[in-house]
Amino acid sequence: MKFYFRRFWREARRQLPRTRREWFMLAFGTVFILLVVGIIAFIERSQVPLKPESPNITTAWIPPTVKRWEPIINEMAKKYNIDPNLLAIIMTMESGGYSKAHSHADAQGLMQITAPTAGDIAAKHLKKPVTTYNLQDPRTNIEFGAAYLSYLRDEFGTYKQGPTWISTVELVATGY
Numbered sequence: 001m002k003f004y005f006r007r008f009w010r011e012a013r014r015q016l017p018r019t020r021r022e023w024f025m026l027a028f029g030t031v032f033i034l035l036v037v038g039i040i041a042f043i044e045r046s047q048v049p050l051k052p053e054s055p056n057i058t059t060a061w062i063p064p065t066v067k068r069w070e071p072i073i074n075e076m077a078k079k080y081n082i083d084p085n086l087l088a089i090i091m092t093m094e095s096g097g098y099s100k101a102h103s104h105a106d107a108q109g110l111m112q113i114t115a116p117t118a119g120d121i122a123a124k125h126l127k128k129p130v131t132t133y134n135l136q137d138p139r140t141n142i143e144f145g146a147a148y149l150s151y152l153r154d155e156f157g158t159y160k161q162g163p164t165w166i167s168t169v170e171l172v173a174t175g176y
Contacts, residue, residue, distance in 0.1 A: 052083045059085045065097030069110065072139055076146035079127060082153065086169065087146055090176055099138045108135040111145030118144055125151045152176060 017023045056074050057067070066073075066088050073091070077084035094112035095101035107114045113121070113135055122130050125147040133140050149172060156171035 052077055052081065055084070057084045057088045059088060062088045062092060063097060066092050067097075069097060069138060069142065072142050076143050079143070080146040080150040082146050082149050086172070087142070087149060090145065090149065090173065091142070099141070100136070109141035110138055111141050111148075113141060113144050113148070117148065121148050121151075149176060 017026050055078060057070055062085075069091070070084075070088075073087050074084050076082075077087050091097060091110050094107075095110045097110065099110050101110065101112060102108055103112055105114060115135075118133065118135055121144045122133055126143070127147070133144075135141050135144070152172045152175040153168070156175055157168040
């Protein structure tokens with residue numbers, strides 16, 4: 001064993017850089033590789049799928065029952081960096097804009113949030129966690145929906161999971 005180690009060390013020493021130029025090139029190459037890896041990691045972290053393209057709802061077919069909530073939708077979309085169109089479309093599908101909607105699964109309000117999900121959202125996904133809330137309050141319900149969509153976007157919408165905008169939207173909508 002000792003013999004093999006000496007032989008390995010002798011070979012390794014022969015391959016080490018010997019001149020200042022070789023040491024400089026080795027150091028430069030190492031720094032360059034680390035810089036490139038850092039830039040790639042920074043770009044990957046800074047990508048936000050489904051980020052708002054407009055601060056307002058731009059989808060033409062959103063019904064008036066949902067459009068009436070546009071100021072709150074736009075505010076919460078901005079707060080949670082979610083596309084307001086996505087928030088409005090989810091609201092259209094879930095409640096049609098009816099704030100007192102209540103499903104057989106006990107989902108409540110505009111965004112149709114169940115009590116267990118609301119507890120998770122309140123504790124984990126809001127910008128400022130809360131312990132008491134009223135899901136029948138439209139502002140609260142929309143904020144909970146926006147926070148949950150933001151969480152799902154971050155969970156399913158990474159550059160690796162959602163290769164296209166449509167795929168990311170489908171994953172987030174399915175998760176909701």
